[in-house]
Amino acid sequence: MNLLPRRGSLRRQEAAAGWLMTVPAIALLLVFLVAPIAMAAWVSLSNWTGIGSPFASGVSSVGMRNYAALLTEPGLAQQQLGESLRNNLYYVILVVPLQTVLSLGLALAVSRKRLAGRGFFRTAYYFPSITSSVAISIMFLFVFGNAGVVNAVIGYLGAHGPDWFDNPSGVLHLVYSGLGVTQPPAALADHGLLGMPWWEWLAGPSVAMIAIITLAVWTTSGTFMLIFLPAIYAIPAELEEAAIVDGANAWQRLRRVILPMLRPTLFLVLTLGLIGTWQVFDQIYLMSQGNPAGTTLTPAYLSYVESFGNQQWGQGAAISFILFAIIVIFTILQRLMLRDRGAT
Amino acid sequence: MKGRRLTTVMLSAGVLALAAACSSNGGFSSPSSSSTAGAKPNKTPLTLMFGSSGPAETSAVQAAAAAFTKQSGIKVKVIPASNLTQQVAQGFAGNHPPDVFYLDSLTFQNYAKDGVLDPYAPTMPNATGFSPVLKETFSYQGKFICAPKDVSTDALYVNTQDWQQAGLGAPPANWSQLRADAQKLTTHGRTGLVLDNSESGIDMFLYQNGGSVQDRAGNVVLDSQQNVQALAFVKSMLASHIMKFPPQLNAGFSGQAFGENKAAMVITGPWENGTLQSDYPHIKFKVYPLPAGPTGIHATLSFTNCWGVPKDSKNLGGALAFVKYLTAPQQEMKFSTAFGVIPSRAAAQATYMRAYPQYAAFVRELSYAHPDIAIAGATQAISAYSSALAQLGSSDPASILKTAQRNLQAVVNSSK
Incomplete structure (x- = not known):
């Protein structure tokens, strides 16, 4: 007779207890994460009209038709998706590097031990990040208004400021016309992607979008500065001292010592930046609603108006899944680019 | 390996359970276009959702609801929406739309097409008294659906x-x-x-x-x-x-x-x-x-809104009695005085022109107005x-x- 339970059954009991402990967490994940995503995926494949449950008997699958209307069939839906992707792409291309460089610069500046009033500067730079985005958006509407501060400064310098939020011209188009190219070459005008000619893809962010980009960089740099700061403090002082002894100048120390040490943090900041910028919504909702002429439309905002405004819930959900795919692809690309050489 | 499979099973079970829970209360699935105007009011409290232009409109609507409650004994919860279209859409998706709501002419087309509105308008007293352009605005496939609230x-x-x-x-x-x-x-x-x-x-x-x-x-x-x-x-x-x-x-x-x-x-x-x-x-x-x-x-x-009423309202009779109250010429005139809207009924429009001769042009233009x-x-x-x-x-x-x-x-x- 052996009174002790056998080893295997003890393991089994432990495993059962373990599962029991994790049930609340799993349930929460199921209800608030997995189920909504699954529901949205179903909606993107269905003809749900927004009335009652999407799983009710009257709702049926339409296969990939919602995705086809957005990706392959010429029409307004496809054109607006193209526009929104172009606008958002320029937004990402400008905001992510600018906010990363700016926040790193701010972090390096306020981490210097000899700087007087470090606490004050840290708080000042972080302030925009903790202020309500609604308040900041409204403030920028005034700052970039026709008679706002920005145009007053431009006027003081002798130039005439643009109607920022009413100007749909792409800044690259303005550059081309400055170089004497006002009519698109036939190759760029007659061919395109997603219902939009290449010439329009090459328009660059509109003047209105530049104002929103400025806002985004100004707002988020403080947050990322806060992420860089502890990482900079964690770099052992001996490393930098050794570099100084070896005769490295300030630029070489930054390039060869500090930046390599910050690689994991840089990865985090770039990833968060990429995801956040592809999902830009609240500034668009508050400031421009996609105007002027659709040049500040973004996929996240388009998904919202297509669903809640136009009651095309399937297409709205499909846009969000297309956006999801784009974010995943960009994050993987960035991971490949920042991967430690030598490591797998 | 075993643990992963168990997780998968649990995940799918959870999703299925949720799906079942959702589908069991799909109350809006049976389309019917016949008017349910014969419905008797009951005592279920009503909700009224509206987009307000400001404090004057909010208090006027609240006062009208309070007066209706006093007269009928039906409680009304008045909800000023910050984003009306979105909040009404959320209501319909969750099977709990407000019983009475402001409905703009564009969103009206969507809900009329889905067949979720009660087509009560012809049963309103003196339904022919609404301006013709407004009846045209709130008709779907030739059928007058909801009563116009006002007009601009x-x-x-x-x-x-x-x-x-x-x-x-x-x-x-x-x-x-x-x-x-x-x-x-x-x-x-x-x-x-x-x-x-x-x-x-x-x-x-x-x-x-x-x-x-x-x-x-x-x-x-x-x-x-x-x-x-x-x-x-x-x-x-x-x-x-x-x-x-x-x-x-x-x-x-x-x-x-x-x-x-x-x-x-x-x-x-x-x-x-x-x-x-x-x-x-x-x-x-x-x-x-x-x-x-x-x-x-x-x-x-x-430009106009109507009083939208979902056909599956828990108190359809009460909701229609409420709309009848809200579109009575005296009540329309009260709204005009409080926040400047122009009544949707010809009878009230005549009163409006006498009270505000300086704004008579808006009413005179109605005969040749086209809906937005x-x-x-x-x-x-x-x-x-x-x-x-x-x-x-x-x-x-x-x-x-x-x-x-x-x-x-x-x-x-x-x-x-």
Whole structure:
């Protein structure tokens, strides 16, 4: 007779207890994460009209038709998706590097031990990040208004400021016309992607979008500065001292010592930046609603108006899944680019 | 390996359970179009959801609800929505739409198409007393669905002081007089005429020139020669700087440009009256019907909401009794006094004209008003058209209309 339970059954009991402990967490994940995503995926494949449950008997699958209307069939839906992707792409291309460089610069500046009033500067730079985005958006509407501060400064310098939020011209188009190219070459005008000619893809962010980009960089740099700061403090002082002894100048120390040490943090900041910028919504909702002429439309905002405004819930959900795919692809690309050489 | 499989099983079980839970209460799945006006009121409390223009409207609606509760014994929860369209949509998706809500003419098309509205309008007392253009706005496939709440039309606001200074006489009767007057009223720092830079600020010119947005069969007829000419006229006014859009004057909307006297004339609707009285009391103005087009056609746009009632309301009888109360001529007149809207019933409109002779132009224009564009599923196409019109000063009228024609007709075709 052996009174002790056998080893295997003890393991089994432990495993059962373990599962029991994790049930609340799993349930929460199921209800608030997995189920909504699954529901949205179903909606993107269905003809749900927004009335009652999407799983009710009257709702049926339409296969990939919602995705086809957005990706392959010429029409307004496809054109607006193209526009929104172009606008958002320029937004990402400008905001992510600018906010990363700016926040790193701010972090390096306020981490210097000899700087007087470090606490004050840290708080000042972080302030925009903790202020309500609604308040900041409204403030920028005034700052970039026709008679706002920005145009007053431009006027003081002798130039005439643009109607920022009413100007749909792409800044690259303005550059081309400055170089004497006002009519698109036939190759760029007659061919395109997603219902939009290449010439329009090459328009660059509109003047209105530049104002929103400025806002985004100004707002988020403080947050990322806060992420860089502890990482900079964690770099052992001996490393930098050794570099100084070896005769490295300030630029070489930054390039060869500090930046390599910050690689994991840089990865985090770039990833968060990429995801956040592809999902830009609240500034668009508050400031421009996609105007002027659709040049500040973004996929996240388009998904919202297509669903809640136009009651095309399937297409709205499909846009969000297309956006999801784009974010995943960009994050993987960035991971490949920042991967430690030598490591797998 | 085993653990992973177990997780998968649990995940799918959870999703299935959730799906089952959701599908078991799909109450909106049985379509029926017959009116349920015979429904008896019960004591289930009602919810009223509305988008408020300000404190005056909120308290007037609350007072009306309180008076109805006193009369009928049915409690009403009044919810001022911060984003009405979104909140009503959330209600329908969750099977708990408000029992009575403001419904704009464009969203009306979507819900009417889905068949979720109770088509109660013909059963309202004196249903023929609503203005014909409003009945047309809230009819779907020839059937009058919901009772119009109120109406607004676009008219010509003229700053009387600027007018006298320029030595002008009678208000402009046609386009050429409008142009001449705008020319004379334009000074340094003041523009003759200001319009809102959107479809609802410009489309009346199409009708005045004999054009239209849709024909009787519902097909889009935006790319007609008359419409191109009409937009060319508006563009020429913009080009000669005697007409501008509000953003060019650093104003958010035309009423603000008018109030700050950056504009001597604006084409807008009665919703500006409250702002003009409260924020710019020193501005003296008169309201005239819009000038006619080159061939003498009078036209304006009308904007309106109806009282939406979902057909699956838990207290349909109560909701209809409430709407009956809200659309009674005396109650409509109370709303007019409180926040300036124009009643939807002809009887109340007559009272309104006697009480506010200075705003009689809005009512007089109703006989030739056209409903603002509303097509089911066309929100995006309309807003694309609207933002294209905002750039009219620097674009080609024919290509704006051609693009809008293609996009809107595609929506019409897809719902046939």
